[in-house]
Amino acid sequence: MRLIPIESLDTEGLADYSRLTDVALRRVSEPEGGLYIAESTKVITRALAAGHRPRSVLLQEQWVKDVAPLLDAFPDVPVYVGDAPTLESLTGYHLHRGALAAMHRPEMPDMRSLIRGARRIVLLEDIVDHTNVGAIFRSVAGLGADAVLVSPRCADPLYRRSVRVSMGTVLQVPWTRMPEWPEAQAILHEEGFHIAALALDDKAVTLDAFSHTPPERVALALGAEGDGLSSAALEAADTTVMIPMLHGVDSLNVASASAVALWSLRVGA
Ligand SMILES: C[S@@+](CC[C@H](N)C(=O)[O-])C[C@H]1O[C@@H](n2cnc3c(N)ncnc32)[C@H](O)[C@@H]1O
Structure with missing residues (x-):
């Protein structure tokens, strides 16, 4: 393992971690071919198991023994080691989860090959909240x-918050970003999927009724927190499905709705 004690915060390789505020992370993590940050040994383990490559690791001395076996296959990856105040002034927050790794973002798989053979997939239209995205992945897994x-x-x-809320399952569940949506509905149909739009709509069928004899292959579409699914998405759907609400509550949180629907439509568990 290539241990590098941090002597100066200006060390070039540390730039990936400097001031890890949400805004800064968005900058380094979003571009295609960029980086994302794996936080905690558990998440780093999942990322490596998924075949992702670390660019570097940042940790306190006490975590070296836990991280060392994970990096057996990456002897050249720099492992920066510093004390708690040094890491905090570098990243902008207290690193209570032991280690951070700057990981190379994997290439996005092709949508068609990703969904081939699948029976239940979830489609997220413009969900803006990283917490919701992470929670949905946790339910999917x-x-x-x-x-x-x-x-x-x-x-x-x-994004760091999605990864954390998902408990690392974003690194385990196959996913990709559609180049265009709802144009991608053609691919879903060609691959034999029935698109079920989860929405509160007067003409929707209830989730119970839909789950009674569900189609073999279902793509469950979920909409944005505020506006719900777009009219184009609703038009692209084969069926609109609702979870009936009681006591004057107008809707569920989108991640809760995904969990209820996935449980109802589960295959073979
Ligand atoms: C908070 S809701 C959006 C509410 C929005 N005002 C609407 O009318 O769709 C976010 C997403 O969660 C899903 N959802 C939440 N509650 C639902 C329910 N009771 N039935 C079906 N879908 C629901 C839908 O996919 C929705 O687009």
């Missing part, structure tokens, strides 16, 4: 759906 498609404007699943 835990309730056995096969893949996630995100619209061009959907929040980044590899």
Whole structure:
């Protein structure tokens, strides 16, 4: 392992971690071919298991023994080691989860090959909140759906907060960003998917009714927190499905809605 004690915060390789505020992270993590930050040994382990490559690691001395075995295959990756105050002044926050790794973002898989063979997929249209994106991935993993498609404007699943809220499942669940949506509905139909739009609509069928004899392959579309699914998405759907609401509540949080629907439509569990 290539341990590098931090002697100066100006060290070139540390720039990936400097002032890790949400805004700064967005800058380094969003561009295609850029980086994302894996936080904690657990998430780093998942990222490596997914075949992602680290560019560097940042940690306190006490975590070296935990991280060392993870990096056996990457002897040349720099591992920057510093004390808590040094790391805090570098990143802008207290690093209580032990280690951070700057990871190379994986190439986005082709949508068609990603969904081929899948039976349940989730499609996120313009979800803006990284917490919701992370929570949906956690439900997808835990309730056995096969893949996630995100619209061009959907929040980044590899953003630090999404990764953390997902418990690292964004690194495990196959996903890709659709180049265009709702134009991609043609691909979904060609691959045999029934598009079910989750929306509160007078003409919607209830989730219970839809789940009674569900289609073999379902793409479950979820809409943005404020406005819900666009009219174009609703038009692209084969069925609109609603979870009936009680006590005057108008809707569920989008991540809660995904969990309810995925459980109802689960295959073989
Ligand atoms: C907070 S809701 C958006 C509410 C928005 N005012 C609307 O009318 O769609 C965000 C997303 O969660 C899903 N959702 C939430 N509650 C739902 C329900 N009771 N039935 C079906 N979908 C629901 C839908 O996909 C919706 O686009």
